[in-house]
Amino acid sequence: MPHIYLASSSPRRREILELIKLPHTVLAIDVDETLPPGMTAPEQVESLSRRKADYAARQLPGGVVIAADTVVVLDGEVLGKPEDETMAMDMLERLQGHTHEVFTGATVWDISGGRFVTGHDHTFVDMRPVGRDELLRYIATGEPMDKAGAYGIQGLGSVFITGIRGCYFNVMGLPVYKLTRMLKELDIDVSEHWG
Numbered sequence: 509m510p511h512i513y514l515a516s517s518s519p520r521r522r523e524i525l526e527l528i529k530l531p532h533t534v535l536a537i538d539v540d541e542t543l544p545p546g547m548t549a550p551e552q553v554e555s556l557s558r559r560k561a562d563y564a565a566r567q568l569p570g571g572v573v574i575a576a577d578t579v580v581v582l583d584g585e586v587l588g589k590p591e592d593e594t595m596a597m598d599m600l601e602r603l604q605g606h607t608h609e610v611f612t613g614a615t616v617w618d619i620s621g622g623r624f625v626t627g628h629d630h631t632f633v634d635m636r637p638v639g640r641d642e643l644l645r646y647i648a649t650g651e652p653m654d655k656a657g658a659y660g661i662q663g664l665g666s667v668f669i670t671g672i673r674g675c676y677f678n679v680m681g682l683p684v685y686k687l688t689r690m691l692k693e694l695d696i697d698v699s700e701h702w703g
Contacts, residue, residue, distance in 0.1 A: 509696060510620065511571035515564035516681075520662060521576060524682045529701045532574070539563045541577075549586055550628045553577045553613025558626050561615035572696065573617040578681045580657030581609040587657045596647050596658040603657060604668065605637040610657070610679045616690045625690040629683035631674030633661070638668050 512532040514525060525532050539559050543552055553576075560575035580587040582602055590596035610631045617624040651665060652658035659665030661672075661679045677684040688698050 509700060510618070512696075513564060513568060513571055513573045515560050515573050515575040518576075518681055520660075520680045521682045523662075524677055524680060524684060525574075528684060528688070528698055530698050531701060535564050535567070535573075537564050537567075537575075549579055549581045549609070549611045550613070550630070552586065553579055553611045553628050554615070554626050555613070557613040557615040558624070561617040561624060565617045565619045568619055570620045572691075572694065573619065574614065574682075574687070575617070576612055576614045576682050578610065578612040578656045578678075581611060582606065582657075589654060589656055590652060590658045593647050593653075596652040597643060599658040600638065600643050600646070600652065601640075603635050603659070604643070605635065607632055607634050608657065609633070610674075612678045612681060612683050614683065614687055614690060616687070616694055616696075618694045621694070623694060625693050627686055627690060629675050629678040629686045631672055631676070631678045633669060633679060634671045635659075635668050636670045 513535045514532045515535050515537050517536040556577035557575045561573045564573045587599050590599055611628055613628040615624055615626040651660050651663050661669055675683045
């Protein structure tokens with residue numbers, strides 16, 4: 509199996525790869541995430557995951573790069589990561605009591621073979637009504653600040669979630685089933701490391 513690089517400093521994505529026992533090296537990257545207006549959420553996350561993978565691939569002599577991008581969508585509006593606590597509160601107040609969507613785009617780039625696969629997954633998430641005091645306490649923990657939609661389903665934010673339809677790992681930032689199918693397209697079988 510070629511060496512796998514995760515082009516992300518996200519601890520959640522690293523945790524997911526460790527969960528499925530896929531050996532990898534984390535490669536922290538910083539790319540311009542500016543996109544042209546008018547793109548749909550799936551187009552945005554696929555485009556950014558491809559940009560991240562391409563950037564990482566240019567830094568490496570070989571191997572396979574995995575890159576991803578996640579957004580939260582409420583009533584057609586894309587919510588990224590909050591820039592400050594005020595923005596986090598605004599996002600959480602808007603999400604509470606509603607169903608929103610989470611899109612994660614992923615790209616798997618085989619540097620040596622010169623091939624890549626890009627796709628996305630989609631999950632519906634239901635959030636219960638949450639009081640302002642509870643949201644203030646949550647924001648004070650710092651957890652919302654590096655997450656699309658200002659919450660972490662795998663952390664304290666889980667207490668706000670009443671249900672999901674779709675892939676749980678997609679909400680965390682890396683859709684496992686979709687990723688393993690994409691790796692398979694490039695002749696990489698995750699289960700080879702399960703022995």
